[in-house]
Amino acid sequence: MSRITQVLITVFCLLQLTNASAGKQTLTIYTYDSFTSDWGPGPQVKKAFEEQCDCILEFVGLEDGVALLSRLKLEATNTKADLILGIDTNLTAEARATGLIEPHQISTGPTTLPTDWKDTYFLPYDYGYFAFVYNKEILPNPPTSLKELVESTDAPEILIQDPRTSTPGLGFLLWMKKVYGDEAHKAWVKLSKRVVTVSKGWSEAYGLFLKGEAPMVLSYTTSPAYHIIAEEDKRFAAASFEEGHYQQIEVAGLIASSKKKALGREFLTFMMSEKFQSIIPTTNWMYPAALEQDQLPAAFKDLVKPGHTLLFKDTDIAKNRKQWISEWLEAMAE
Amino acid sequence: MSAYPVLAILAFMVLGPMMALLTVTGVSVIESESLSFWKSAYLRRVLIFSFWQAFLSTALSVSLAIIVARAFARYGCFPFRNLILKLFGLPLVIPAVVAVFGLVSVFGTGGWIPLGRDLYGLNGILLAHIFFNLPLAVRLLLPAWKSIPEQHWKLGQQLGMNSWQQWKYLEWPTLRENLPGVGVLVFMLCLTSFAVVLTLGGGPKSTTLEVAIYQSLRFDFEPAQAAVLAALQLSLCATVALISFRLQKLPEVEITSTALQCPVDTNTLKLNAVILLAAVVYVAMPMIAMLFEAFTGPVRQVLSNPALWRSAALSLSIGMIAATLSILAAWLILRSASDLYYIKRKHKAAYLEMAGSIVYVVPPLVIGTGLFVLIAPRFNVFDWAIPIVILINAMTGLPFAIRALGPAMRQNKMRYQRLCESLNLDGWNRFKTVDWPLLRKPLGLAMALVTALAMGDLGVIALFGTPETTTLPLLLYQQLGAYLMSEAAVTAVFLLGFCLLVFWLLEGIIGGRENV
Amino acid sequence: MFSIRQLCFTYTDTENNTVMPMSFELQAERGEILSLIGPSGSGKTSLLNLIAGFIQASAGQIFVDGEDIQQLPPAQRPVSMVFQSHNLFPHLDVFTNIALGINPSLKLSVDEHQSIEDALVTLGLEGFKKRKPGQLSGGQQQRVAIARALVREHDILLLDEPFAALGPAMRAELIMALKELVSRRKMIALMVSHQPADALLASKHTAFIDNGQVISIQKTSELLNDRKRQEIMSYLGSE
Incomplete structure (x- = not known):
């Protein structure tokens, strides 16, 4: 039984570690599970953004976009999320109707979507x-x-x-x-x-x-x-x-009740940058929403x-x- | 402590979250638009299909399980008998989507026994449910043969009873005591089966109530409707359980004798061998298919990923804590139940056991979401994710623990209560000297079963999305979602092997050696 | 005439270690009950199991009127056995429990029907035939078991401590009834008993068994007073 106790203690220590390294601001993003998995864009995005923001980026990976929206509705203004990332255009109207999302106020200039992007609440990151x-x-x-x-x-x-x-x-x-x-x-x-x-x-x-x-x-x-x-x-x-x-266009949005909106907007701007966008194709297997065609991997051009x-x-x-x-x-x- | 505080906690764990869900969106359930849902042909069709498929699946799984268990009991010892019985604990552990892939490898278009399009529909659902439940039912029914008194086997021999007559006079009367319990458990498993029914069912014709609950909690976001649907599922399942206990006459006389394993039946040796072989082949085929696929996959790459081992450690810890809680709760419930049984309140005892098991049919998603609603405004949900996953797994495991332990605890009570009373043997001393040595075998089975079950359960961990806590099944689903089908195949076999090992160790360490 | 010659059996434990080799030699007369007494674990019950065919002897013969039944399967041996407990199937009524003795398929001729009724009368069980075993006293349950043995009309009756759970008066009553039946039907009866008093009441002759062997068969009263044999002395002294 002592071995089992050891394992348990180890596991709980691992859990505690995540609470360590306080001091820096933490930006919490609710997203879907496959975004945060080892094979998704999450780990690379986290690394790249933390290098430039002097903050901690924390992804909460929920089952999928639908679960993400349900979670938001359940938590409402108590939510710990500063941003949500990963609902698609099938759900944006419902998400907006909750009144929990704040206009992003960020230029949609860089977007390379086939049609112009006009949504003032959500920003696209891939499609x-x-x-x-x-x-x-x-x-x-x-x-x-x-x-x-x-x-x-x-x-x-x-x-x-x-x-x-x-x-x-x-x-x-x-x-x-x-x-x-x-x-x-x-x-x-x-x-x-x-x-x-x-x-x-x-x-x-x-x-x-x-x-x-x-x-x-x-x-x-x-x-x-x-x-x-x-x-x-x-x-x-x-x-x-x-x-x-x-x-299908996948989007991100800023939570109105967030206390870190400046940092949140910094992330949204980063999201439209080449650094973030170039991670998307081979991790999320989608077209990046703000990357010129010639920067796509070769295989994408033949699709x-x-x-x-x-x-x-x-x-x-x-x-x-x-x-x-x-x-x-x-x-x-x- | 008796069963009642445990049942109160269970009721709170189930009803609390359901009430919480009702309050999220107010009373929308009774609004006119929702009202039409309750009257809709859709709901009626879903209800009928849920129960019909669960009924058929249960009837088939359990009756085949009786035939297989009988062959096991009458064939005597043979090599790998114990290994096969351990393998029989595994199908339940396999995550639904992996089991579907395994079954498709066997019965799919390119499979070993191609059924083509016939696979999709009721056929596929039944094939899958037999795969999941037959081995479980065999394991739960097999001990019944050991409780047949030795003298009855001798009488059977002396009176020249043939195989059918032995079945009728010796085996069936003992077996039918356990049948309603096992039947209701299998029924609950089939009723709440979700991904399997949807994927192998061939289309929305095969929609179960569980799908409707899932749908209303997610896309439709009507938590209240989900809660009411869950309550409906709970009450309908309780009705089925009650009827099955009512129809079943409880035994007239308690078994109070020493018993030996049934003698080897030399007349039907060949037939039994064929039955055993068929069952083993059926259960093993999908697993062998998984094995084949895993060996052609990137084995080293998957196994060298530290995330795999972290997940395995986390899953094991969750599983073992959940199983311990589950067994503790089962023990307390069963202790009260056998007290009632002892004073001949047999029906009340049966209801008590049933009350402990029936909470299984409230979908973990409903309980999880409800608990989330209760906890989120007050506490940090991430700190609570693991405890809640453990609690929900403990609840899910409860019916299995009750099934595995129930008959043995009842028998112990009947045999040794008077003796213990006369010796003034009570409490810890009684546990140490009487209960533990006699119950460690079923305890080992219960512990192994519930631990493995919790390890293979995706559960509600995805609901919380807690960073840094990826269980093995969640890792598997992540791989599937990222096109990593061959990695997922390796992870699935790793999960199986890991569960088998845990099964082996727990049953061995707790259960002790044979013939103890 | 019933005799057993060099009937050998080796009792082993679960790990196949030899615990005790046995070898029995015995004769019994028709019409009387031969009591078998001896210490616990001496092989009394094993002897009955060997005769009934529940366990297989490694060598030796069992003769019934000159015919060896040793190779026959249990169901074909002319044997009926009554155990100390669990003689009856709890879910079947008294009549059915007895009827099983004649034919497990329960297809009975008119004569067979009548023979069950007769057996019920013989053992004082009239009016109980629709009862379940759970509704009977211990003595009544054993009467049903004996009734079943009777309707089988087999020559050999084996009784394994059949009255151990009953009170003295009930025991004496049943022994007398049994004795009368065995004598009337000229049966061969072997009864394992732990009560010298029972043996004295039931049997003209008694066999003393120890260590897997029949040590002696004598007149019951003589055996119980046999001061020459150490084993018998210590057995009776320790009882």
Whole structure:
């Protein structure tokens, strides 16, 4: 039993260590778990920012963007967060409605998004497009449009995520809605026959895809970049759809009740800098929101570029999400 | 201390957070828009599906488990018997997403036994639930065979009972005492199964109540609705448990004899061997698939990551503290229950045990979020993350501890209460001389089971997002989320191996040697 | 006529260490109860288990009317055994518990039905046939066990301390009833007992067993007063 006691004491000492090194200002950022993990941008961002700010940057990694927003709502003005980083444009309207976010007051000049950024509350740090990823060896001729995927009789089977539990799942729901509008219900009924399964989150669906359960999986246009850069595997590609791809923009915002707003704004400015932005592509596997094209890794330049960018206004999403989800439920359960 | 303070604490731990969630958004539950939710066809469908799949999964898992446990009991000793029984403690530990991958490696399109699209739907759910629950049920049912009196086996032999008659007169009457408890536990596990049901279920047709709760706490952010849904799940599950105890006649006469292991059944040796082999193959296949994948992955790289070992140490500490708490609570509840049993208040005893177990069906996410609401305004939540994770894991482990310890504690009470009273043996002395030597085996099983379970549980640690506290399952999910599927495969097998080792050590150290 | 020749068995512990080698030699007459007495652990119960076939002898024969039953499986031996406890299945009523003795499938002919009714009467159990064992006294439970042995109509009756848990009056009553039955049906009966008084009451002859061997078979009264044998002296003295 003494060995167990030792382990416990060690663990608790480790926990205490994190409270040490007081004196410096601490900036607390709520984000999602994969941002802070060893493989995410978190560790590098922390190091780079702490070098210039003489402060301590503390990331709190929550399950995902949705959990992040829930946490904010639960804590309200008692929150320990100075900044939140990691909700996407599907959630910004709801986040703004809490009244907990303060306008950022930072120039959006550096942004390199395909469309101009006008949100005065949130600043974008990266973006991507939802897309169906496939293995070129298994599927030489992928569908070239969403319509073909939905309507063609010999379109491949797909793996998607549940819009009730996952961000890409919701993204695809919005994509279908954008393309099909009032016909979305019918389109879902047709598509449902080709859906192998609807997983809880991205990891399950992507894992099943890699195991060969279906030739296509809902993911991002940037996913193949991971395989090319990290695994030197060039078999994977994202299918380019004529109608365009639904966009996801990830943003950060300043908490109104924070007592360290100056430091917070310093971070937001840093976030738009080349230093932060160049960390993003190969850690978060998304397009940086403020980095010129020529500074992207080579693999990113060969990725599918959507002809059109599809995006709903965030207030429309907040208003209609529930109804669209029940429409989806009905169609899929038929 | 008796069961009642423990139950009061449990009730507080469950009801407190649920009340807290109700107050977050006020009384929105009864607003007109929400009202339509409660009347919706969606909720009705979810309810029906939740219970239907849980019922089917339980019926299949438990009846197959009876067949396998019987084969185990009647086959006598064979090499690796203990190893196999330890392996049978593992499936429950495997994080759901990893188990799904393992099952898909076996039954998926490119698998060893390809089922194609048939895998997704009720088939997949049942296959997965049998994989999780059959081994557990075998482990929990097996001791029943040891409590059949030696004389009954001899009578069976002398009267020339065939295998069916032995089953009918000797085994079934003993077994059915334990069946409602084991059945309800498996039912709860299947009812609250989430990622598995969603992913292998093939689409939103396979939505369980647990998914609805998750949805309302997250995207919809209606904590009150989540709390009410959790209460609904709790009360419906309690009803099922009550009915199953009511339908089941409790035993007429207590077992008060010494018992020997059932004699080897030479007539059905081959059949039993086939049954055992089939069960072992079924349970082992997904794990072997995981093993294959791990060996082709970056083993050295993953194992040399200090974060892995830090997570392992953290998970082990959480697991062992949670298991200790769990067993303590189970002990106190069971002590009161066996007191009631002793004075022939058998139904009351059964309800007491059930009350301790049933809290399992309140989703940890609900308890965690509720506790968060209670704690956040007053204290620093980061300091509380680990204690809360431990507490919730202890609660989740409670039904397993109760199942593993219950029958043995009851039997001990029936056999030795009078003797102990007459010898004035009480308190610590009684524990040392009577309870400990006789109960260390089930205690070892309970400790190993709950520790391993807590180690494999993602739990609510992600809810707090505490920096520097990454448990093994959380690390695994981080790897999955970062495209590191092959690293995750190695981590998963490491988690399994680690749990097996812990299982082995705890069962060995606490349980002592065979034949003690 | 019942006899046992050189019946050998080696009692081992859980780690397969030899604890005691046994070798039995014994004869018994029909129509009377042969009592087996001797110290605890001397092999009395093992002897009954060997005869019943619950454990396998390594050598030797068991003759019933000249026929060796040693190779038969337990169910085919003409043997019925009554234990000290757990003779009955607690979830079955008295009638069913007895009926199991005839046929575990419980398919009974009219005659067999009648024989159970008769056995109930013989043992004074009329009116109890629908009761569960839990509702019976210890003595009644043992009567049911004996009734089951009776309906089986097997030649050999083995009794392993069947009355140990009963009071003296009840014991005497049951022994007398049993004695009468054994004599009437010309059965071969072996009864392990720890009470010399029981042996005296039940048996014309008694065997003394010690250390895995039958030391002597004598008239019960003589054996109980046998001052020449040290083992018997110390056994009876220590009782």
